[in-house]
Amino acid sequence: MERAQLANNIFSYFNDLGGEIDWRALTTPLDVHVTEKGQYLFQQGDSAKRLYFLHSGLVRYVSVSDQGKEFTQTFAQAPRIIGSTRAMVTGSPVLFGIQALEDCVISSYDWAEFYQQMRHDNAFLECYLHFLESIFIAKEERESTFVKDSAERRYLNFCQAYPTLKERISQQYIASYIGITPVALSRIRQQLKLSNQG
Amino acid sequence: MERAQLANNIFSYFNDLGGEIDWRALTTPLDVHVTEKGQYLFQQGDSAKRLYFLHSGLVRYVSVSDQGKEFTQTFAQAPRIIGSTRAMVTGSPVLFGIQALEDCVISSYDWAEFYQQMRHDNAFLECYLHFLESIFIAKEERESTFVKDSAERRYLNFCQAYPTLKERISQQYIASYIGITPVALSRIRQQLKLSNQG
DNA sequence: AAATAAAATTAACCTAGGTTAATTCTGTCC
DNA sequence: GGACAGAATTAACCTAGGTTAATTTTATTT
Numbered sequence: 001m002e003r004a005q006l007a008n009n010i011f012s013y014f015n016d017l018g019g020e021i022d023w024r025a026l027t028t029p030l031d032v033h034v035t036e037k038g039q040y041l042f043q044q045g046d047s048a049k050r051l052y053f054l055h056s057g058l059v060r061y062v063s064v065s066d067q068g069k070e071f072t073q074t075f076a077q078a079p080r081i082i083g084s085t086r087a088m089v090t091g092s093p094v095l096f097g098i099q100a101l102e103d104c105v106i107s108s109y110d111w112a113e114f115y116q117q118m119r120h121d122n123a124f125l126e127c128y129l130h131f132l133e134s135i136f137i138a139k140e141e142r143e144s145t146f147v148k149d150s151a152e153r154r155y156l157n158f159c160q161a162y163p164t165l166k167e168r169i170s171q172q173y174i175a176s177y178i179g180i181t182p183v184a185l186s187r188i189r190q191q192l193k194l195s196n197q198g
Numbered sequence: 199m200e201r202a203q204l205a206n207n208i209f210s211y212f213n214d215l216g217g218e219i220d221w222r223a224l225t226t227p228l229d230v231h232v233t234e235k236g237q238y239l240f241q242q243g244d245s246a247k248r249l250y251f252l253h254s255g256l257v258r259y260v261s262v263s264d265q266g267k268e269f270t271q272t273f274a275q276a277p278r279i280i281g282s283t284r285a286m287v288t289g290s291p292v293l294f295g296i297q298a299l300e301d302c303v304i305s306s307y308d309w310a311e312f313y314q315q316m317r318h319d320n321a322f323l324e325c326y327l328h329f330l331e332s333i334f335i336a337k338e339e340r341e342s343t344f345v346k347d348s349a350e351r352r353y354l355n356f357c358q359a360y361p362t363l364k365e366r367i368s369q370q371y372i373a374s375y376i377g378i379t380p381v382a383l384s385r386i387r388q389q390l391k392l393s394n395q396g
Numbered sequence: 397a398a399a400t401a402a403a404a405t406t407a408a409c410c411t412a413g414g415t416t417a418a419t420t421c422t423g424t425c426c
Numbered sequence: 427g428g429a430c431a432g433a434a435t436t437a438a439c440c441t442a443g444g445t446t447a448a449t450t451t452t453a454t455t456t
Contacts, residue, residue, distance in 0.1 A: 065346040073341065086335045095342060125323040132330035137284045139337040143271065144293060146344050147377045148263040151443070171404065179345045184443050186405050349413070369434065382413050384435050 003030055006107045010053045013079055017130045019123030028113040033106040035059075041082075041098040041106060048094045050108040052083040057104030058165075060173060063096035072177040075101075075165055081131065082106070101169060146179060152188050154178040201228060204305045208251045211277055215328045217321030226311040231304040233257075239280075239296040239304060246292045248306040250281040255302030256363075258371060261294040270375040273299075273363055279329065280304070299367060344377065350386050352376040 007030055011023050031050075035041050035057075042048045044063055054076060061073040073096055076082050087094040088111040118124040145154055155178055159166050166174070175185035205228055209221050229248075233239050233255070240246045242261055252274060259271040271294055274280050285292045286309040316322040343352055353376055357364050364372070373383035 063342060063346070069346070071342075071345045073338075085331055086338060089331050089335070095338070119324065120320065122318065122320055122323065125320065125327060126317065129323060129327050129330060132327060132334060133283060133287050136330060136334045136337060137287070139334060139341060140271075140284060140293070143337060143341055143344070144261060144269075146341070147269045148261070148267070170402095180442095181444060182404070183406090183445080187443085190405080368432095378412095379414060380434070381415080381436090385413085388435080 003032065003107075006030060006032065006053075006055060006105075009055055009079060010107070010109075013053065013081065014124065014127045014131075017127035019127040021118075021123045021127060022121055025117045025121065026109075026114065028109050028117060031108045033104075033108065035100040035104045035106055037100055037103050039100050041100065041104075042094060043097040044095060045093045046097075047091075048084050048087045049091060049111050050083060051081065051088065051111045051114055052098075052106055052108045054078045054080050054082045055105040055107065057100060057106075058102045058168060059098050059100050059104060060169075060177075061096040062099050062176075070176055071179070072173055075162070075169065075173075075177065077165070078104070083108075083111075085132070085135070101173070151178060151180045151184060152192070155185065155188055156192075201230065201305075204228060204230065204251075204253060204303075207253055207277060208279075208305070208307075211251070211279065212322065212325045212329075215325035217325040219316075219321045219325060220319055223315045223319065224307075224312065226307050226315060229306045231302075231306065233298040233302045233304055235298055235301050237298050239298065239302075240292060241295040242293060243291045244295075245289075246282050246285045247289060247309050248281060249279065249286065249309045249312055250296075250304055250306045252276040252278050252280045253303040253305065255298060255300045255304075256366060257296050257298050257302060258367075258375075259294040260297050260374075268374055269377065270371055273360070273367065273371075273375065275363070276302070281306075281309075283330070283333070299371070349376060349378045349382060350390070353383065353386055354390075 010030075011021065015021055033041060033052075041052065041059065056078045058075065058077050059082060060075050063071050063073055065071065082098060084094045084096065086092065145157060149157065155174070158174060158178055171185055172182040175182045178185070180188075208228075209219070213219055231239060231250075239250065239257065254276045256273065256275050257280060258273050261269050261271055263269065280296060282292045282294065284290065343355060347355065353372070356372060356376060369383055370380040373380045376383070378386075
């Protein structure tokens with residue numbers, strides 16, 4: 001894909017958030033990354049002060065606990081902004097890695113430069129604001145499902161919310177997304193199968 | 199407290215998020231609410247399309263599961279913006295109630311009007327954007343603690359992060375904030391006492 | 397198609413935290 | 427200061443999900 005084409009993907013993604021953004025102020029060069037299935041765009045602990053955009057493919061945000069257990073925070077499908085708001089804003093190391101679950105085309109801008117150039121555009125600020133609102137709402141819903149629902153409910157919710165993802169993602173990652181072990185997920189699926197047969 | 203004084207509290211809170219906001223565009227009238235200890239500002243399921251500001255006091259965001267169990271999402275201390283971003287943005291009923299843990303003075307603006315009047319001010323957008331970034335980051339950290347840490351760790355984290363809150367809040371609410379029962383929290387405290395004595 | 401590796405299932409056992417209920421402690425109201 | 431209510435503790439028992447390990451299924455590679 002051409003660089004100009006990639007940039008256009010990003011521009012129209014932002015515009016679709018509800019604005020008429022004037023992109024002429026943007027002169028920051030765009031980087032292109034091709035990440036193969038299984039590989040990491042960046043690892044937990046890295047510095048990741050860039051705004052990434054997933055043009056094609058599928059990734060997961062993985063964070064690893066002190067005890068070495070992997071936990072999937074999010075799945076993200078193209079086309080979408082990806083990356084760590086926290087790392088971009090605070091400059092601190094990322095709390096999760098981004099792993100490609102399928103071959104991906106990803107591009108990126110340096111966030112500080114991007115924001116410096118675009119912050120004077122009202123339409124841009126409004127779009128970015130809507131983006132932040134949407135990811136906040138998603139996190140809030142996720143928080144609620146973790147505390148209120150059983151693992152079985154969380155699995156059913158996932159299947160209902162992401163019927164297509166369910167087919168593209170291996171079960172171990174679904175388990176790590178709903179916060180249980182693959183063994184427990186298998187058990188739950190077994191029980192569901194039995195109870196559905198009546 | 200005078201209405202003008204209350205409005206100034208809100209203005210300077212926003213300004214402190216890093217901007218020079220021109221508030222002259224704002225003509226929306228401000229409402230004043232006085233909420234006594236134990237009372238609710240609004241209940242889960244209500245429509246809450248206002249931007250609330252907590253001038254004094256302490257509240258918790260409470261959501262109740264289908265099985266009738268209470269869960270505390272957040273504690274918020276004055277001075278702070280409170281309310282539901284989700285309800286303001288989507289217009290859907292709130293997923294949590296706000297309960298006063300101490301007597302509170304709260305004021306509010308209709309969000310849609312407020313935003314309509316202020317959205318043309320770049321400095322305002324930037325400040326609100328920083329606010330959204332900060333609440334998103336807080337949620338992300340909370341998500342991570344829920345999945346990675348044991349209840350004991352979560353309790354210790356809470357005590358370290360909010361040493362003063364710990365004294366002001368009854369244990370049952372701390373338990374519901376870290377996602378366990380009061381009985382379990384009591385057990386954990388007991389174990390900590392024992393292990394600290396060596 | 398055979399060989400290998402990775403993923404999913406199943407079973408046996410274990411543990412953190414839930415549940416219920418009795419008991420003590422801490423207010424706060426008259 | 428006595429009486430009552432709500433909060434916290436403790437104990438006994440229960441359950442969802444973790445752990446380990448053996449077995450089968452499914453994907454990859456040659």
